[in-house]
Amino acid sequence: MIGQSSWDWQPGKRRIQEAAACSSDVVWMEEPVASPDGERLAVVVNLEDAVFGLCVNGELLEETFEKIWGLGFSPDGRMTAIVSREMEWTVAVEGVPWETTFGFVWNLSFSRSGDRIGAAVQQEMSYGVAVDGVPWPELFDNASNFALSADGLHSAAVVQTVSMGAADIEAFQKGCYSIAVDAKAWDRSFVNVWSPVFDPEGSRVAAQSRQSLYDYTVVVDGTPWDQTFASVWEPAFHPKSGAVVAPVRSGGKWGMAENGTLVWPARYSQLWHQAFDESGATLAAIAAPSYGRFTVAVNDRPWENSFSVMTDLAMSPDGRHIGALGKEEDDWTVIVDDRPWPGRYDMIYPISVSPDGGHAAVRAERNGRFLIVLDGKEYGETFERAWDPIFNPEGDKVLIRGIQEGTCFRIVAGVEDF
Amino acid sequence: MEATAEKAEEKKYVDAGIQKGLDALTPEKVEKAINRVFRAETGARLKAYEEICVRCGLCADGCHYYLSHEGDPAYAPVGKVKQTLWKLLKKRGRITPEELERVALVAYTECNLCRRCAMYCPLGIDTAYIITVVRRLCHLLGITPRYIQDTAHSHSVTMNQMWVKEDEWIDSLLWQEEEAREEIPTLRIPLDKEGADIMYSVIAPEPKFQPQLIYYAAVILNECGMDWTMPSMPGWDNSDMAMFTGDVELMGRLKRSHFERAQKLRVKRVVMGECGHAFRAVYDVGNRWLGWRDFPVEVVHAIDFYWQMLQEGRLKVKKKFERPVTLHDPCNIVRGRGLHEKARDLVRAFCSNFTEMHPNREHNYCCCAGGGVINCGPPYKKVRVEGNSIKADQLKATGAEVVIAPCHNCHSGLKDIIEAYDVGMELSFFSEIIYECMEKPNAVEG
Numbered sequence A: 001m002i003g004q005s006s007w008d009w010q011p012g013k014r015r016i017q018e019a020a021a022c023s024s025d026v027v028w029m030e031e032p033v034a035s036p037d038g039e040r041l042a043v044v045v046n047l048e049d050a051v052f053g054l055c056v057n058g059e060l061l062e063e064t065f066e067k068i069w070g071l072g073f074s075p076d077g078r079m080t081a082i083v084s085r086e087m088e089w090t091v092a093v094e095g096v097p098w099e100t101t102f103g104f105v106w107n108l109s110f111s112r113s114g115d116r117i118g119a120a121v122q123q124e125m126s127y128g129v130a131v132d133g134v135p136w137p138e139l140f141d142n143a144s145n146f147a148l149s150a151d152g153l154h155s156a157a158v159v160q161t162v163s164m165g166a167a168d169i170e171a172f173q174k175g176c177y178s179i180a181v182d183a184k185a186w187d188r189s190f191v192n193v194w195s196p197v198f199d200p201e202g203s204r205v206a207a208q209s210r211q212s213l214y215d216y217t218v219v220v221d222g223t224p225w226d227q228t229f230a231s232v233w234e235p236a237f238h239p240k241s242g243a244v245v246a247p248v249r250s251g252g253k254w255g256m257a258e259n260g261t262l263v264w265p266a267r268y269s270q271l272w273h274q275a276f277d278e279s280g281a282t283l284a285a286i287a288a289p290s291y292g293r294f295t296v297a298v299n300d301r302p303w304e305n306s307f308s309v310m311t312d313l314a315m316s317p318d319g320r321h322i323g324a325l326g327k328e329e330d331d332w333t334v335i336v337d338d339r340p341w342p343g344r345y346d347m348i349y350p351i352s353v354s355p356d357g358g359h360a361a362v363r364a365e366r367n368g369r370f371l372i373v374l375d376g377k378e379y380g381e382t383f384e385r386a387w388d389p390i391f392n393p394e395g396d397k398v399l400i401r402g403i404q405e406g407t408c409f410r411i412v413a414g415v416e417d418f
Numbered sequence B: 001m002e003a004t005a006e007k008a009e010e011k012k013y014v015d016a017g018i019q020k021g022l023d024a025l026t027p028e029k030v031e032k033a034i035n036r037v038f039r040a041e042t043g044a045r046l047k048a049y050e051e052i053c054v055r056c057g058l059c060a061d062g063c064h065y066y067l068s069h070e071g072d073p074a075y076a077p078v079g080k081v082k083q084t085l086w087k088l089l090k091k092r093g094r095i096t097p098e099e100l101e102r103v104a105l106v107a108y109t110e111c112n113l114c115r116r117c118a119m120y121c122p123l124g125i126d127t128a129y130i131i132t133v134v135r136r137l138c139h140l141l142g143i144t145p146r147y148i149q150d151t152a153h154s155h156s157v158t159m160n161q162m163w164v165k166e167d168e169w170i171d172s173l174l175w176q177e178e179e180a181r182e183e184i185p186t187l188r189i190p191l192d193k194e195g196a197d198i199m200y201s202v203i204a205p206e207p208k209f210q211p212q213l214i215y216y217a218a219v220i221l222n223e224c225g226m227d228w229t230m231p232s233m234p235g236w237d238n239s240d241m242a243m244f245t246g247d248v249e250l251m252g253r254l255k256r257s258h259f260e261r262a263q264k265l266r267v268k269r270v271v272m273g274e275c276g277h278a279f280r281a282v283y284d285v286g287n288r289w290l291g292w293r294d295f296p297v298e299v300v301h302a303i304d305f306y307w308q309m310l311q312e313g314r315l316k317v318k319k320k321f322e323r324p325v326t327l328h329d330p331c332n333i334v335r336g337r338g339l340h341e342k343a344r345d346l347v348r349a350f351c352s353n354f355t356e357m358h359p360n361r362e363h364n365y366c367c368c369a370g371g372g373v374i375n376c377g378p379p380y381k382k383v384r385v386e387g388n389s390i391k392a393d394q395l396k397a398t399g400a401e402v403v404i405a406p407c408h409n410c411h412s413g414l415k416d417i418i419e420a421y422d423v424g425m426e427l428s429f430f431s432e433i434i435y436e437c438m439e440k441p442n443a444v445e446g
């Protein structure tokens, strides 16, 4: 995530709030959550038996609920939580619940800018999606794997299209699942279909599918590829051509297929989490060129450094810089462009890349303290708790949010301060 | 007369899962599947086992089915291999549907993949591995018993084995948290707590039928002062019947979901509830199919976790469980992980009257439910129960009132044995006894 230019980017350290303070008496409080701009610290507080409230910068908000969970902030800085009263659930934005309530609400998701909020919902045992409090006009016997397009204008989920009796394996194998986009299910149903993915414009959807118990493929807007494989993982859209690529398993190995045809030969023990740069010229993925050794493959060329575990691929918009997290024994490190950073950590969180791709920063944990690390260099202060670093739009400053000795601070540091 | 009528009735049972596959088979399809499994998917290990077995039958005494059927050679490990692998290799595409049906029934319902017989074979042949390969072939031929196939279907849709919907799972956790707060007002089941030390994962029968086990675990984790979480989204179920149907692709998908959920939450380790097969899937099988030599996030079985808590002084004994107890050693965490001494340390710490069953530790007899056999459903209950009279004898000989079985499958399997043979014993998980006997500093009085 990149910070907004309207935020305070004045270099320096500012005290925000005592993490354990609230204007009312509370029985106990949960873990605090910092807003993206670092100006607010929110926490769920227990006021009395089955009465919960939200405390923001020490002030208790007016509305209370019987239950609250899933407290967080949208990318545009609005505080969100899943709340319940009298057995009905909804989403509270800035402490104010949506007018519509549901049997249950979960899996809050946001559009890229944060202006739209979506959630999986259940209403009278029918399932679907609600965006900004408006549920799909048609709900299904079941819905799962909910996804929101980048602009938040479209939502999709795996839906059950045919009812099945208990242990009716025959009906199941004829295909009872499909993808619904904005409440409308594709014409065709499948044995399985998983994890819908939108293209960058939000106009097309691809998903993994199983045509029979043995034949896996990718389905794009309801039409399966002509080719099937022993397995497939999540597809991704080429940002320019609209072609769909996905890791596929063939002959006991993994390769990358584009529109059903192998473009990276099946030679990997594992291949997943692929991503394109903005132009589509660079395609990178986490790959295991040999059994038990993971690395990053860029346009089918694996890096030299490999690790027993590798996660969290990140790429600069122009594709010139690629990073990932690697683990050996119990130690994590960051690898950027095939060069490991010197530090070793007990845990590392996802990589933030500056808008120009020139810098990478992470939140890391060592011996129970949190640090912010930029381009391999550690910031001079450590924290009991911290959130991911955020770059300013120019990419020359980093917003650090963390708690020191029970107090939450926001620090704006220049990249040269590391 | 009654017994004959029962037998005739039994014969009429046609397993829709197996029959549907048999109806669609051709010799070419069978040949193709055999070639795929034996040429492309297996290698030297299977070939060596096939070639070095001297047919001595020393493995027979290792198998509870054989011992419970008065030495019927059809139930000896080598007898099962003869009826399955050897027959397939000999007859290939010419195998008849009746023979194939028998292959499926032997592989899915007459072997628990318990690996006890491997300790008896002088050449170290692991019959469980051979039967696993046979199940893989049965999966590819579409001849898998209906109920376990349905469980695999559930896994494929929901990533859990009991068709638990996404909201039902979260609701169960919130409900258990609310219940437990009556006892411990500050208790939390923290959902999606990023950076917690532990992700606690369970198998789907817990939210579906035994939510009190989540309650007990929550109390133990809270009162031990652990920094822990449970995920709200799929990946929470660590079980894996696809591993047992032979659907390795689905097994990999499930294990990926479990590990990636833990990675996303940035936990340091996964503590798994008291289940054996799930531990095997996460610790030993599914992780390796995905390409990891070990596991991307450390995994710890509940026994190991409770034991650590006891050593560190976080788990304190308030009173001893006084009723006479015995301990069942689940195959997947004892032969598969060597947790038997830690289990005994726990029993001795919390129970004052413990009697070993014999044989025990890695020599213990299987519950006869594991390996997916119990998931083949009610039609095969009789096979399971008749195949394990030896277990009933073993239990009875202890004179215990309670048997601790730290595994869900063992629990269900032993329940049937106890009922069928009138053993007169109660079953318990470790968590139930620990919950009852531990110090709970944050609990309200009374």
Ligand code: SF4
Binding pocket: B062, B063, B064, B065, B076, B077, B080, B110, B111, B112, B113, B114, B115, B116, B117, B118, B127, B128, B366
């Ligand atoms: S049930 Fe156990 S002892 Fe018997 S054949 Fe199978 S693995 Fe061997």
Ligand code: SF4
Binding pocket: B052, B053, B054, B055, B056, B057, B058, B059, B060, B077, B078, B120, B121, B122, B123, B124, B125
């Ligand atoms: S003991 Fe070993 S060699 Fe002998 S029959 Fe059994 S599997 Fe074969």
